[in-house]
Structures are given as structure tokens and as C-alpha cells.
Amino acid sequence: IxxxxxxxxxxxxxxxxxxxxxxxxxxxxxxxxxxxxxxxxxxxxxxxxxxxxxxxxxxxxxxxxxxxxxxxxxxxxxxxxxxxxxxxxxxxxxxxxxxxxxxxxxxxxxxxxxxxxxxxxxxxxxxxxxxxxFENPVLTSEDIIYTSTALDWMSGLMITLFNIYMCCTRVITRQPFTPEHFIELVKKYKITNVTISPVQAVALRECPLFTTENVSTIKLLNCGGGYISKQTLAQIQNTLPRSMICFGYGLTEAGGVSGYFGLERGNSVGKLVPNIRLRIVDDSGRNLGPNESGEIWVNYPYHWAGYYGNPIETQRIYDSLGWFHTGDLGYMDEDGFLYVKDRKKDILKYQGLHFWPGEIENVVRELTEVLDCCVVGIYDERFGEVPGALVVKKKGGNVTAEHIVNHVKTRLPEQQKQLHNGVYFVDSLPHNNNGKILKREARDIFKKLMKEKQTLDR
Missing domain, CATH: 3.40.50.980 (Rossmann fold)
Structure with a gap:
């Protein structure tokens, strides 16, 4: 190796x-x-x-x-x-x-x-x-492609392969992603096909240089690897009126699961890619119907060798019939569009009632002055896991913690979904290299801020 x-x-x-x-x-x-x-x-x-x-x-x-x-x-x-x-x-x-x-x-x-x-x-x-x-029907040898990821991510690996067997041109830069540098590359090299993470998409949306004129050569913008609000996608589409926007869902373990071009279905991650099967199941493994939420299982027509050197974890995620137990919660509507809600292991319980942090996060992100947020549960022996939010607001934004708490209360009236632990504003959230929020680190940050506030309040 x-x-x-x-x-x-x-x-x-x-x-x-x-x-x-x-x-x-x-x-x-x-x-x-x-x-x-x-x-x-x-x-x-x-x-x-x-x-x-x-x-x-x-x-x-x-x-x-x-x-x-x-x-x-x-x-x-x-x-x-x-x-x-x-x-x-x-x-x-x-x-x-x-x-x-x-x-x-x-x-x-x-x-x-x-x-x-x-x-x-x-x-x-x-x-x-x-x-x-696999074939990429939207790429040709005339395309100029870009992603900031390297060979430690599937997106970087796939772009490398497309560069080779689709005979398209790839723009490679040593500089880390910034919206300003990205726009400079688009203008200089006339980039046509872009793959970015949700965090990068939000940064791009906020950049004053992100105008239709500056990015007019982009024909396709791919985004995946985490949650992105439909408001952000709509704003990007307004700047790229003649471009296709593709938002998809997949796993490192299994590959691409679904994808969709366009915004008509809101936060759907699209329809299934060819040659895979999907089930939505309850905790007993029973199949669920349209609009019923459960764990997403997927099956591919080829063998997976598993996690290297870790047969126990392999058996946990990949059963004897070839189904990947993704650990993601979601549902499929009557038209076959898939929606991903949250991670199964991220389900929390307040006073015996389950809640999904992702559902609360999506509501907080509806506020135009919010750039990003992460909802965590802090254990309390009286109540269980008490929800609170870390929020990154726009530069110069005036949104207050009270406003966010009240907005959640209006949109999600259930008691277990309230931000009982409040809101703390931070400059940034801990992300991995692909833009996914590191929940454990975020929870540690929240606990530290809680402790500091309690000390000041004494």
C-alpha cells in the first residue's frame, strides 16, 4: 500500500x-x-x-x-x-x-x-x-473542471479520473479555497464544471465578486457532502441563471446514491442513480412507504471489501445480503425523490422525547443573517440531552440569540425541539476538509462557552 x-x-x-x-x-x-x-x-x-x-x-x-x-x-x-x-x-x-x-x-x-x-x-x-x-454524461473533452479537494476525498479522486478518461482539462491550484481565488480562476481559465462543498457554496454566495459576469463560463455546479439550504441554492442559481446546479447524496463506502439537477424539489437530494436499489426501513428492518422516515439502506450490484482491517465495523454497516446500512435518516416521496434528514446516531432525547438536531438547524438557517449553525445536546440528569445552538452570523448581522430562539419556537412548537440551552455566536464551526461539521468538537465548544457564561453569571 x-x-x-x-x-x-x-x-x-x-x-x-x-x-x-x-x-x-x-x-x-x-x-x-x-x-x-x-x-x-x-x-x-x-x-x-x-x-x-x-x-x-x-x-x-x-x-x-x-x-x-x-x-x-x-x-x-x-x-x-x-x-x-x-x-x-x-x-x-x-x-x-x-x-x-x-x-x-x-x-x-x-x-x-x-x-x-x-x-x-x-x-x-x-x-x-x-x-x-462510470460514465459522466455531462462532461466532454471541451470542459474545464475544478475542485479544491485532493486524493483524500472521493470528489478529488473522481475529478482526477474524469480528467484522464473523459479527456477534459483540469485546473489545479496549490492555494486553499477562497471565493476570491476561485472567481479569479474561473475568469482566467474559463472553468465550465465546478465541484464544491456546501461550506464553500455559502462562502461563494456571500462574496461581492460572485456576479453573473464574473462566473459566466460555469455550465454545471455540483454540490454535495453536507447540508445546504434551498435559499443558498436559489441565490447561487440567480447568479448562474444559465447553469445547471446538481445536488446529490452518496457515501464513501458505497458511492453515489442520488442526484438532481434543479431546485424545484427544495431540499431533495434527487432520484436514485442507475443500477442501485434503496430501502427506507424502521428499527426492525421493515420496509416503510412514501413519506415515512426511517434509515436509508442501499444496495449496489458489486462487492465491497469493507473497512480495511476492521471486520467488526464492516459487518455493522454491510449485511450478508449486500445492503449498506447508511446510518442516515430520510424518506422518499411518491415521485421517487429522496430526502435526507439527519444521522441516526445523532438522534437525541429530551425528557424522553426524540428530536433531530438537523431539523432544528434547517429552521435556524432560514434566517437570512445566519451563515451556518450546529445544534448539540448537552446532557442534564434531569432532562436528558438539552438542545442548544452554535451560530455563525453574517458579517455585520444584527440577529440576536433571542430572535433565533423565538424563530425556532414559532416554527417547531414541540417542547423537545426548543433551544433550552440557548444560542452562542462563534466566528466559525469545526468542519472536516469536505465541509461536514465535526459534531463532537462542536459540542465541546458549546460546553466551554456554557461554562464561561456560568462563571460570569456568578
Whole structure:
């Protein structure tokens, strides 16, 4: 196994192709992880070679001390440390090279991704060749594509593959995403196809430079990986009146599940992609009907090898009949459109009554001065998990905690859905690299702010 913990660069494609041609799986890990998280991820797969940026060399070296790995820099090279440039030197044997065959066929594991890690440490998700090869009907060789993600996310991997087998042009930048830099790239390179996260979409919406004139070349904007309000999508569509907006739903473990072009269905994540089956089930595994909420199960026509080195977690999510138990709660309407409500494990209980943080978050996001929010439950032995909200408001926004609490009370009158623990304003919420809110860290922030307020009130 080859490890990759590097930011975007043209050399990443060379590493990925080298691994594919040799049938050597690579394990993509977010280079922004702290040392303990990197150590956790790489201890699972124990790669013999790791590619990283010179900036992260010491962090990677310390994180992999428990096993022997050769570390190569892929950028920001360091004197005395091996670099990818050495491997790219011409070799007379390359003229006679033949790629290795997939000994297990399309079910063979060709790469390993980390699960999102929003509620705990990431797991190592195996990805087969079968899952990576599918047709993209909206891309042509004339398209110019962009995403900020690298090979540690499925979106970055798929864009890399589209760049190769759809023969389109990809714009790669070393700079992290900012709306200003993104708009500069769109104008300079006439980007036509964009894949961004919900957090990036909100930042784009708020940028004064995000005008129809500045982004007129965009034909398709893909957004996924988390919740985005229909208000945000509508505002983006107003700026991109001649563009298609696609919002979808999928899992690292299983791949794409659904997608939809347009905004007519509000917050639906669309209809099922071809060749998969889906069930909505109750806690006993009984199938539910239209507009009945339950856990989403999906089934694909190919084998999944599971979480690398973790058969127990594999059996928990993937049953003997090939159904993925996603852990997501949702429902399907009469027309076959899927709606995702929340994570099953995120269900909380106040005074014995269940509530879904995501439902409250969606109501808070209706307020135009709110950029983002996260609802958490803080345990109290008298009441159970008491809801409260961390809120990021627009720059210069005047919305108050009282206004937010009252808005929720008006829209969701049930007692268990009230923000009994109040609202705290923060500059930002903890997100992973793909824009998903890290619930555990958010809860810790809320508890800290609660404690500080209680100290001041004494």
C-alpha cells in the first residue's frame, strides 16, 4: 500500500496512475490532520511508501514511527529527503513496461479512503475498480473542471479520473479555497464544471465578486457532502441563471446514491442513480412507504471489501445480503425523490422525547443573517440531552440569540425541539476538509462557552 497525505499538485495524478498501473492500492489521508489522527489512519494500512508535502514531513515522520515507511516529498522538497522527482527520472525499462492485471477483476481494491470522521476517528474505506468506472454524461473533452479537494476525498479522486478518461482539462491550484481565488480562476481559465462543498457554496454566495459576469463560463455546479439550504441554492442559481446546479447524496463506502439537477424539489437530494436499489426501513428492518422516515439502506450490484482491517465495523454497516446500512435518516416521496434528514446516531432525547438536531438547524438557517449553525445536546440528569445552538452570523448581522430562539419556537412548537440551552455566536464551526461539521468538537465548544457564561453569571 502507498500512502498519500498531500495537497493538490499535478504530481498527485502521477502517483495515482502509478498505483493503478501496478495494482497497488493507495491510501489517501487528509494532510491537515493532526499527528495523532495521521498516526491512527496510517497504522491501519501501514503503507510502505508515503508521499507528502515537505511542509508536513516531520509530522508524517513522527506519525509513522511505529512502522517503517519510506517518505517522499511531493512538493516543498527538503535537502536529504527523497522526493518524487527522483522517481520521475527517465528509465530505459519504462519503454517495455506493461500494467499489472487486476487479479480479482473489477472487485479488486485499488484505493483506500478515510471515512469522514465527523463523530469519531476515521475508518479506512476500501474502493474497488468497479466503483470508479462510470460514465459522466455531462462532461466532454471541451470542459474545464475544478475542485479544491485532493486524493483524500472521493470528489478529488473522481475529478482526477474524469480528467484522464473523459479527456477534459483540469485546473489545479496549490492555494486553499477562497471565493476570491476561485472567481479569479474561473475568469482566467474559463472553468465550465465546478465541484464544491456546501461550506464553500455559502462562502461563494456571500462574496461581492460572485456576479453573473464574473462566473459566466460555469455550465454545471455540483454540490454535495453536507447540508445546504434551498435559499443558498436559489441565490447561487440567480447568479448562474444559465447553469445547471446538481445536488446529490452518496457515501464513501458505497458511492453515489442520488442526484438532481434543479431546485424545484427544495431540499431533495434527487432520484436514485442507475443500477442501485434503496430501502427506507424502521428499527426492525421493515420496509416503510412514501413519506415515512426511517434509515436509508442501499444496495449496489458489486462487492465491497469493507473497512480495511476492521471486520467488526464492516459487518455493522454491510449485511450478508449486500445492503449498506447508511446510518442516515430520510424518506422518499411518491415521485421517487429522496430526502435526507439527519444521522441516526445523532438522534437525541429530551425528557424522553426524540428530536433531530438537523431539523432544528434547517429552521435556524432560514434566517437570512445566519451563515451556518450546529445544534448539540448537552446532557442534564434531569432532562436528558438539552438542545442548544452554535451560530455563525453574517458579517455585520444584527440577529440576536433571542430572535433565533423565538424563530425556532414559532416554527417547531414541540417542547423537545426548543433551544433550552440557548444560542452562542462563534466566528466559525469545526468542519472536516469536505465541509461536514465535526459534531463532537462542536459540542465541546458549546460546553466551554456554557461554562464561561456560568462563571460570569456568578
Amino acid at each position: 502507498v500512502g498519500i497525505a498531500a495537497r493538490n499538485t499535478t504530481y498527485l495524478t502521477s502517483v495515482a496512475l502509478g498505483c493503478f498501473f501496478n495494482c497497488t492500492p493507495f491510501h489517501g489521508v487528509n494532510p491537515c490532520y493532526q499527528e495523532d489522527a495521521l498516526s491512527h489512519c496510517f497504522r491501519i494500512t501501514k503503507p510502505s511508501v508515503i508521499f507528502c508535502d515537505g511542509h508536513d514531513y516531520e509530522k508524517i515522520r513522527n506519525a509513522t514511527k511505529s512502522f517503517k515507511a519510506d517518505i517522499y516529498t511531493i512538493s516543498e522538497h527538503i535537502e536529504g529527503v527523497p522526493s518524487i522527482l527522483e522517481l520521475l527520472e527517465p528509465n530505459p525499462k519504462e519503454h517495455f513496461y506493461q500494467p499489472e492485471k487486476l487479479t480479482l477483476g473489477a472487485d479488486q481494491t485499488v484505493c483506500i479512503m478515510c471515512s469522514s470522521g465527523t463523530t469519531g476517528l476515521p475508518k479506512a474505506v476500501t474502493i474497488s475498480a468497479h466503483k470508479l468506472m
